[in-house]
Structures are given as C-alpha cells and as structure tokens.
Amino acid sequence: MRAIVYTSNGTSDVLRLEERPVPEPAAEEVRVRVVVSAVNPTDWKNRAGSGSTVEEIEEQSPNQDGAGVVDAVGPGVTSVAPGDRAWLFLAAYQRTSGTAEEYTVVPAERVVKLPDEASFDVGASLGVPAMTAHRALTVHDGGPSRLAPGALTGRTVLVAGGAGAVGHAAIQLAHWAGATVITTVSSPAKAELAAAAGADVIVNYRSEDAVARIRSAAPDGVDLVVEVSPARNADLNAAVLANHGTVAVYTTDGGSQMSLDVRSHFALNVRYQFLLLYTVGPEALAAAADDITAALRDGALPVGVGAGLPLTRFPLAATAAAHDAVEQGAVGKVLIDVASL
Known part of the structure; x- marks a missing residue:
C-alpha cells in the first residue's frame, strides 16, 4: 500500500x-x-x-x-x-x-x-473539529451533557472565530441543538461562511462594536462561549456573559497568557472550562461520536463552500x-x- x-x-x-x-x-x-x-x-x-x-x-x-x-x-x-x-x-x-x-x-x-x-x-x-465543538457545547454548568434537537433551546451561544473548522462545527451543532448562535468574524468573506453555517447573528469585530452588537442580540447575556482566543477575547467575554456563563477554551490563538478581572467574574459566577480532545476521556469521546452521528443523519453537518x-x-x-x-x-x-x- x-x-x-x-x-x-x-x-x-x-x-x-x-x-x-x-x-x-x-x-x-x-x-x-x-x-x-x-x-x-x-x-x-x-x-x-x-x-x-x-x-x-x-x-x-x-x-x-x-x-x-x-x-x-x-x-x-x-x-x-x-x-x-x-x-x-x-x-x-x-x-x-x-x-x-x-x-x-x-x-x-x-x-x-x-x-x-x-x-x-x-x-x-469531523474528528478533531466536530468532537472539540461537541465537548465545548456540553460543559456548561447547567448542562446539557449531550446534544440533540432541542437540547440547547433557550440558550445563547457565542462562537469566537466562526469561519474556522471548530467554529464552523460549533455553529452547526449548536444550531441543530436549538441554540441562538452568535459568532465573531474578521472579514465580510468570513461572515458569508458563518451565515452559510447557520449563525443567527454575525459580528465583524474589526469593523463593529462587538460588545454592543452582542449585547443587543443577547440582552440577558451569553450563556456559553466557544473560545478560540481566550487572551484576546477575555474583556469581550466578561462584558457579554450571562450569570453562570461558561467559557469553553479549546486553543490559545492570540497568546497563552490572559488576565481576568476577578471581581466581575465572581459576580457572574463564571466558569472557564479548558478542554483538550486527546485527554477528555473515553466517555466524552463516545458521547461526541454518538451525537455527531445523529446530527449527520439529520443532515446537520454539511461541508463545502455552500455550507460555510x-x-x-x-x-x-x-x-x-x-x-x-x-x-x-x-x-x-x-x-x-x-x-x-
């Protein structure tokens, strides 16, 4: 061979x-x-x-x-x-x-x-991107621990970097599970990709007031952030999170060190959840594989430019x-x- x-x-x-x-x-x-x-x-x-x-x-x-x-x-x-x-x-x-x-x-x-x-x-x-996205979407303090249609109904999810592979999968899975999906992008071309993936609100952080746009779309705050750049986005996340909000961090684009205002995070009962697919354990991997396969049967994870x-x-x-x-x-x-x- x-x-x-x-x-x-x-x-x-x-x-x-x-x-x-x-x-x-x-x-x-x-x-x-x-x-x-x-x-x-x-x-x-x-x-x-x-x-x-x-x-x-x-x-x-x-x-x-x-x-x-x-x-x-x-x-x-x-x-x-x-x-x-x-x-x-x-x-x-x-x-x-x-x-x-x-x-x-x-x-x-x-x-x-x-x-x-x-x-x-x-x-x-699928693999690394979709399974990482699944884990990020299932670590919120109030659940759910599994994804299915309706599992995220009533939740607002912010996906940082919605044009990336993990961001794309997170948009698709969150949309399939019933969430309101907000995403940030850096260009009009990437905004088109995020829209094709199914994002409800798309914010160009380079040309817009991202905090104002996100707060306008989610007056009560964001329940869950799927985070690609925790250091760069720490202040934005603090400004838009809801009480008991969770930030799920899967990589360190923009730097491996970040500063947080402790008092504001105390007041909001914020959880930062770091995740690495290789070490999440067999139960989390098996759950992701099952839920992703269910999403595939529903046609929820297409690829190609027309799907973002x-x-x-x-x-x-x-x-x-x-x-x-x-x-x-x-x-x-x-x-x-x-x-x-």
Missing part, C-alpha cells in the same frame, strides 16, 4: 511517500481502507515537533481524521463489520498509523459508522503541501484524496 511516513520531526519535507505492507488488525482493532484523510493544525504541529531540534522518531504516518470503508476487523470487534462506511478520529494518537495511508489500523472505539446520508468528505471533516466550510484538496503524494496549507492558515478544510471507490 502507499503510505505517507516520517521518521524525524521537522518541516513538511520530512514527509515521504513509501510502499508499506498492508497492516493486520489485532484484537479490538479495525482496518479501514481510507478514502479521504483530513489535516488539522495538530497534525502539522505533531510532525514539526519542538521546532528547535530535529529528532529521530519511530516511523509515523500523520493525520488524525479520515473516512473510508472497513476492510477487516480483529477479534472481539462487533461495532462495525467489513464493508461498513466509517469515519475515524484520533487515528494517530499514541499510535504510528494515521490516515495518510491507503489502509490504517485503528482501535475499534475510534471507528464510527458513517451514515449513508453523509459523504466521505463530510466524514473526514470551503474544501481544499490534495492528492496523497502532495501531503506535504496539504500540511503547509493548514500551517499557513487555509480557510476551511484541507482534505487529502487517498483512494477512490
């Missing part, structure tokens, strides 16, 4: 296309024929390593997310069967087999049936260019065509 591999950390030129034997699944493992692989920021960051030195590592295939067809299952696997369409998450986490190869072997709990209503492009675009998430495609041999595109801030989702069916 063809596989993208690397044996040292560094720039994207450490990635190379090689021929490797088709791997065999062990007990509780699943082999998937990958049709589409997706690139997330974490993928190029893992490949790059510390950035200060080049380190030799065990041979690794990159990329956490993808979609394809179950090819074989190991002993004890009952959740999927050969021939099932599937989406994958955290394929390369603590493993050497990512999705940038024609066949990958993944623990069964990281392989989820892909409904017939969803394309492989949609399946590959432009797709940029590369062939498997150009995986290095795909990593570079994500590192350079490509808007939307970067996909790699691994195989055709």
Whole structure:
C-alpha cells in the first residue's frame, strides 16, 4: 500500500511517500481502507515537533481524521463489520498509523459508522473539529451533557472565530441543538461562511462594536462561549456573559497568557472550562461520536463552500503541501484524496 511516513520531526519535507505492507488488525482493532484523510493544525504541529531540534522518531504516518470503508476487523470487534462506511478520529494518537495511508489500523472505539446520508468528505471533516465543538457545547454548568434537537433551546451561544473548522462545527451543532448562535468574524468573506453555517447573528469585530452588537442580540447575556482566543477575547467575554456563563477554551490563538478581572467574574459566577480532545476521556469521546452521528443523519453537518466550510484538496503524494496549507492558515478544510471507490 502507499503510505505517507516520517521518521524525524521537522518541516513538511520530512514527509515521504513509501510502499508499506498492508497492516493486520489485532484484537479490538479495525482496518479501514481510507478514502479521504483530513489535516488539522495538530497534525502539522505533531510532525514539526519542538521546532528547535530535529529528532529521530519511530516511523509515523500523520493525520488524525479520515473516512473510508472497513476492510477487516480483529477479534472481539462487533461495532462495525467489513464493508461498513466509517469515519475515524484520533487515528494517530499514541499510535504510528494515521490516515495518510491507503489502509490504517485503528482501535475499534475510534471507528464510527458513517451514515449513508453523509459523504466521505463530510466524514473526514469531523474528528478533531466536530468532537472539540461537541465537548465545548456540553460543559456548561447547567448542562446539557449531550446534544440533540432541542437540547440547547433557550440558550445563547457565542462562537469566537466562526469561519474556522471548530467554529464552523460549533455553529452547526449548536444550531441543530436549538441554540441562538452568535459568532465573531474578521472579514465580510468570513461572515458569508458563518451565515452559510447557520449563525443567527454575525459580528465583524474589526469593523463593529462587538460588545454592543452582542449585547443587543443577547440582552440577558451569553450563556456559553466557544473560545478560540481566550487572551484576546477575555474583556469581550466578561462584558457579554450571562450569570453562570461558561467559557469553553479549546486553543490559545492570540497568546497563552490572559488576565481576568476577578471581581466581575465572581459576580457572574463564571466558569472557564479548558478542554483538550486527546485527554477528555473515553466517555466524552463516545458521547461526541454518538451525537455527531445523529446530527449527520439529520443532515446537520454539511461541508463545502455552500455550507460555510470551503474544501481544499490534495492528492496523497502532495501531503506535504496539504500540511503547509493548514500551517499557513487555509480557510476551511484541507482534505487529502487517498483512494477512490
């Protein structure tokens, strides 16, 4: 089989296309024929390593997310069967087999049936972004802990950076669950993407008074913030949060240090919830996989420019260019065509 591999950390030129034997699944493992692989920021960051030195590592295939067809299952696997369409998450986490190869072997709990209503492009675009968004939307002090139609009815959700992959998924999932969704963007083009994703109120923080616009849309305050840039947005969040509001932080764009006015946050009983998908635990991952699959059946997570998430495609041999595109801030989702069916 063809596989993208690397044996040292560094720039994207450490990635190379090689021929490797088709791997065999062990007990509780699943082999998937990958049709589409997706690139997330974490993928190029893992490949790059510390950035200060080049380190030799065990041979690794990159990329956490993808979609394809179950090819074989190991002993004890009952959740999927050969021939099932599937989406994958955290394929390369603590493993050497990512999705940038024609066949990958993944623990069964990281392989989820892909409904017939969803394309492989949609399946590959889930994983890290959609599961992170699900976790962010389910950590509010008053719940809910699961998402479904009506689960967020009566809640106002603010999604920072609604044109990003996590922001896009958060808008779609919050909209599906019944929330009023406000999002911030940095340009008219990104505003169009957020509108296509289903945001109810779109605020261009570079050209508008963001606090005034958000407060106008949510006079009683925002219940939940899905936050991409906690340091940069700390003052804005403090000005728009409702009593018992929650800020769910999933990354540190804009800096890893922030300052908070303690008294105002005391008065509002604010909760800051930090989250990292890799360490949230199996129960949270399983809940996200189930709820996301339900949303897929309802057609709630489309991709493509018409749905607010432009797709940029590369062939498997150009995986290095795909990593570079994500590192350079490509808007939307970067996909790699691994195989055709």
